[in-house]
Amino acid sequence: EAQVTQNPRYLITVTGKKLTVTCSQNMNHEYMSWYRQDPGLGLRQIYYSMNVEVTDKGDVPEGYKVSRKEKRNFPLILESPSPNQTSLYFCASSIQGSMADTQYFGPGTRLTVL
Amino acid sequence: TQLLEQSPQFLSIQEGENLTVYCNSSSVFSSLQWYRQEPGEGPVLLVTVVTGGEVKKLKRLTFQFGDARKDSSLHITAAQPGDTGLYLCAGGYGNKLVFGAGTILRVKS
Numbered sequence: 291e292a293q294v295t296q297n298p299r300y301l302i303t304v305t306g307k308k309l310t311v312t313c314s315q316n317m318n319h320e321y322m323s324w325y326r327q328d329p330g331l332g333l334r335q336i337y338y339s340m341n342v343e344v345t346d347k348g349d350v351p352e353g354y355k356v357s358r359k360e361k362r363n364f365p366l367i368l369e370s371p372s373p374n375q376t377s378l379y380f381c382a383s384s385i386q387g388s389m390a391d392t393q394y395f396g397p398g399t400r401l402t403v404l
Numbered sequence: 405t406q407l408l409e410q411s412p413q414f415l416s417i418q419e420g421e422n423l424t425v426y427c428n429s430s431s432v433f434s435s436l437q438w439y440r441q442e443p444g445e446g447p448v449l450l451v452t453v454v455t456g457g458e459v460k461k462l463k464r465l466t467f468q469f470g471d472a473r474k475d476s477s478l479h480i481t482a483a484q485p486g487d488t489g490l491y492l493c494a495g496g497y498g499n500k501l502v503f504g505a506g507t508i509l510r511v512k513s
Binding site for chain 1: 413434439447452454492499501504
């Protein structure tokens, strides 16, 4: 089944404790991205990747890191999480970098930073 | 500041009523997409429009892209409880997809 998977689905952590949220897609998509969703603000892009080893900042990159060593994986790293990073996170992929392509979203990761 | 403004933010209607959701911007977008999101899930694409003035129909849903490619609307005819969800518009802006804040639709039976 074609899908985007994220792990973990739920995470409660404390300020400053490094964490990684994994994202994997099995559709051989070139474009992958991370979003955070907050009430009243919609989805805001954190980082995106046009292909392996190619990443770029989205609209809200501060406090986050990403890497794209393989085509299928695009982990999101929070080196020192803070409470303002409490949010619902979505990974997405599309076949190429055209914004007219269908974005396939993962099921989301709900992160709480205490 | 939201690049894409969606209105209304909330909509609660009775089954069988019609409704329209709007997505407006001062920027020109290369494409405009509408997504629907249910609780606990990621957004799912409903439609993509790329040409100014384009109209697309998907059963009871009609999507329109403004002539200047700065705005879009989603019209639902005879809404049903199954239409309940969060509706998001998203505009293609360079290498990014910019989302509106969303419209929460609740259809009561």
